[in-house]
Amino acid sequence: MELWYSEQHTPNVRFSVKVNRTLYTAHSGIQQIDVFDSREFGRFLTLDGLMMLTEKDEFIYHEMIVHVPMAVKQDAKTVLVIGAGDGGTVRELARYPGIERIDMVEIDREVVDVCREFLPGTASGLDDPRLNIFYEDGLRFVRDKVDMYDVILVDSTDPFGPGEGLFTREFYGNCHKALKADGVLVNQHESPYYDYYADSMRRAHIRIREFFPVCKVYQAHIPTYPSGHWLFGFASKVLDPVDSVDTAAWNLLGITTRYYNTDLHKGCFALPTYVYDVLDGGRDGQ
Amino acid sequence: MNENLQRRAPIYEALIRTKRDRVVSFDVPGHKQGRGNPDLTDFLGTQCLSVDLNSRKPLDNLIHPVSVIHKAEEIAAEAFGAADSFFMVNGTTGAVQAMIFSVCKSGEKIILPRNVHRSAINALILSGAEPVYVNPGVDKRLGIPLGMDPDDVARAIAENPDAKAILVNNPTYYGICSDIRKITGLAHDAGMYLLADEAHGTHFYFGDGLPESAMSAGADMAAVSMHKTGGSLTQSSILLTGANMNSGHVRKIINLTQTTSASYLLMSSLDLSRRNLALNGKGIFAKVVEMADYARAEIDKIGGYYCYSHDLANGRSIFEYDKTKLSIYTLDIGLAGKEVHDILRDRYDIQLELGDLANILAILSVGDRVFEIERLVSALSEIKRLHSRDRAGMIDHEYIEPIVDVKPKAAFYADKINMLLRDAAGMISAEFVMAYPPGIPILAPGERITGEIIEYIEYSREKGCILTGTEDMNVERINVVEV
Known part of the structure; x- marks a missing residue:
């Protein structure tokens, strides 16, 4: 018998991973949570049947969502993370000694509990003493926060299902309010390749651009996400991600990484022409 | 309530049987389970088109229900605590009109709050009944029309002892309920019927701690929009009647205006919504x-x-x-x-x-x-x-008492002059003017146009409300009664 996990990347494209065994399967009341073990990618977590992370390639996503903004804002003291119940984002943040406080808002406590049990490699970050975990809707959490954070990282699921509220105009407006004057907002920005994801990306980009004068997009290669080509949005009221990064200072921090480096920092903001076109095409409307 | 009975959904079950039996259709509708309209089938789904069927013996007939529709209506009546129920496929508009037609003939009076839905006033135009409006009052701060004060209803009854019925919104569009039990008592003491527009009140029958439903208050008829808060498909509705009503008469009235090709999509949606609400409401x-x-x-x-x-x-x-x-x-x-x-x-x-x-x-x-x-x-x-901005410069709106000079039907069918609305002060309107939202008449046929009303219409227009009701799509001109 062969057991395969399949994700429908489009109605006509499937991505499959051969599974050794199922480690966990349950509905949390918010979403379906599954953890599988595989030969190719090690253990992996899916939410509502969609791939969230694998032990093998999670470092790419987590390094890129954290080190790009942190290299720009190396003096960050307060960081808000939305989503990220697996702990990978917090694990990377915890490597910056200058951070004094990390607030993490995860809507689903069961994701955190399941990751602690089955994915200790990422969940290890959740034990950092600077971390405060809030189990509530991210949209609700930021609503009453004003001028509080140096960095906000939106490590959300896709904009359908529980993460939907994190791709809305009201959410980006609230983040703008919650950020300090030179704060930085980074969000996972979906993929530019398949139409369905590209549309989400474009809408998110348009909405962020309404609030933030600096609004750039950077890319990473994540093998287990649809098309493998994934984007992140970088937004700030003042800081340009490439011009204002002090690469020498970051390298002196001595943080060892496997994907991120300061050359890549500059390079990842250079996008394929078709991606620029999709993003610019958004300028005329939705 | 009999839970085993409420688990049944006779119309839905009959549709499933018909589908399972793979009956060949040489009747209407012509799309024949969707085959004749692939784009529509692709859009709405095969399952949906396959049960868009015409009335036939195993599926009963809404005009004269004797089997599955009859059974479904009986079960619904039990769920709502009514003597009888009638599935409606012409919206709650159809149900409101059926209520009024059932109890008011031409020239007879009906007492109703001004903030009735336009379907009720339309029913008066069709039937020739005469409205006696009760001022619902208005909350000064919020500017919303309220419910009827029982004292005002008692006064209207005393002044119009010949009225046949009283209509109550339960609740209003804004969620406000009158003391329906007390008003029902007043109506019955005066020998009048109590009709309830429960377009926004379906949930009163199923939830705890919600306002009282019309049937439980002893009302004679209630029009319930299952599709608004109950989960059935848009345009489906239920008319409920109490023990004092002759169900054969009501059915005959409904059949005057309701389609003879009732949609099984709408009827099965009523059946399944009722089941869901009865079991899980x-x-x-x-x-x-x-x-x-x-x-x-x-x-x-x-x-x-x-x-x-x-x-x-x-x-x-x-x-x-x-x-x-x-x-x-x-x-x-x-x-x-x-x-x-x-x-x-x-x-x-x-x-x-x-x-x-x-x-x-x-x-x-x-x-x-x-x-x-x-x-x-x-x-x-x-x-x-x-x-947000400074509040200064914004004026509040007020309830405007209508002045009914001519019966709605007479005004609607009178010889008319078309003129600019802004010049029409002092004339009698032959048309409606409504502002959407909230869809409560500012003017109805037969009512005098005043300077205050013209000002209010212009203000609503300026604030972006959609104005409707007149032949002139822009609501700048109005038909008035020729004198």
Whole structure:
């Protein structure tokens, strides 16, 4: 018998991973949570049947969502993370000694509990003493926060299902309010390749651009996400991600990484022409 | 309530049997289970088209129900605590008209609050019945019409002892309930029928701690929009009758205007919604009230908005308030309700039920989740932050007492002169003027046009309300009765 996990990347494209065994399967009341073990990618977590992370390639996503903004804002003291119940984002943040406080808002406590049990490699970050975990809707959490954070990282699921509220105009407006004057907002920005994801990306980009004068997009290669080509949005009221990064200072921090480096920092903001076109095409409307 | 009986859904079951038997159709509809219209089938789904069938023996006939529709109506009557129920496929508009036609002939009077739905006034035009309006009063701050004070109803009865019926909104569009039990008593003591427009009251029959339903208060007829808060398909509705009504007579009245090709999609949706509400309604509406209360608490935290609820109740014109409705007063942030309504729709992709001059209204029902509530609350927080302005210069609206000079039917069919609305002060209107939202008549046929009314119409226009009712699509000209 062969057991395969399949994700429908489009109605006509499937991505499959051969599974050794199922480690966990349950509905949390918010979403379906599954953890599988595989030969190719090690253990992996899916939410509502969609791939969230694998032990093998999670470092790419987590390094890129954290080190790009942190290299720009190396003096960050307060960081808000939305989503990220697996702990990978917090694990990377915890490597910056200058951070004094990390607030993490995860809507689903069961994701955190399941990751602690089955994915200790990422969940290890959740034990950092600077971390405060809030189990509530991210949209609700930021609503009453004003001028509080140096960095906000939106490590959300896709904009359908529980993460939907994190791709809305009201959410980006609230983040703008919650950020300090030179704060930085980074969000996972979906993929530019398949139409369905590209549309989400474009809408998110348009909405962020309404609030933030600096609004750039950077890319990473994540093998287990649809098309493998994934984007992140970088937004700030003042800081340009490439011009204002002090690469020498970051390298002196001595943080060892496997994907991120300061050359890549500059390079990842250079996008394929078709991606620029999709993003610019958004300028005329939705 | 017999739970085993409520588990049944006879129309739905008959459709499943028909589908399973693979009956060959040489009758209408011509799409033949969707085969004849592939684009529509692709869009709506094979399952949907395959049960879009015509009336036939195993599926009964809404005009003269004797088997599965009859059974489904019986079970629904039990669920609602009514003597009889009638499935309606012409909307609650059809149900309201059937109520009025059933008890009022031409020239007979009916007592009703001014803030009735236009379907009720249309019924008066068709039947020739004469309206006796009770001023529902208005909340000065919120600018919304209220319920009927029983003393005002008693006065209307004393002045019009020949009236045949009293119509009560249970609740109003804004969720306000009159003391329907007391008014039913007044009506019955005077030998009048009590009719209830329960277009927004389906959930009263199934949830705990909600205002009293018309049937439980002893009303004679009630028009219930299952599709509004009960989960059935748009345009499906139920007419309920009490023990005093002759069901054969009511059926005959319904058949005057209702289609002879009743949709099985609509009827099966009534059947399944009734089953769901009868079996799960208590839990569903407890959750709805909990979500509405949560939203009110969160919106109060933002400040600037006023979420009103049962705190409005005064025992008379506001006997009870429907807590499932999320009504929010917006003028204190310097924005008309309609403006907030439009910003929510255009900028935040959030559609509300209505925005009037001072309020917005969100309807919470069987399908809502807390995720969407969070979006609404956050969007309201953003609108206050980004769009609020000084309140100065904004005028409040007031309830305007109608002056009925001519019966609606007479005015509707009279010889008319077409003139500019702004020049029409002093004339008698032959048309409706409605502002949507909230869809309550500013003018109805037979009523005198005053300077105050013209000013109010212009103000509504300026604030972006959709004005309708006149032949002139722009509502700049109006037909008046020739004198």
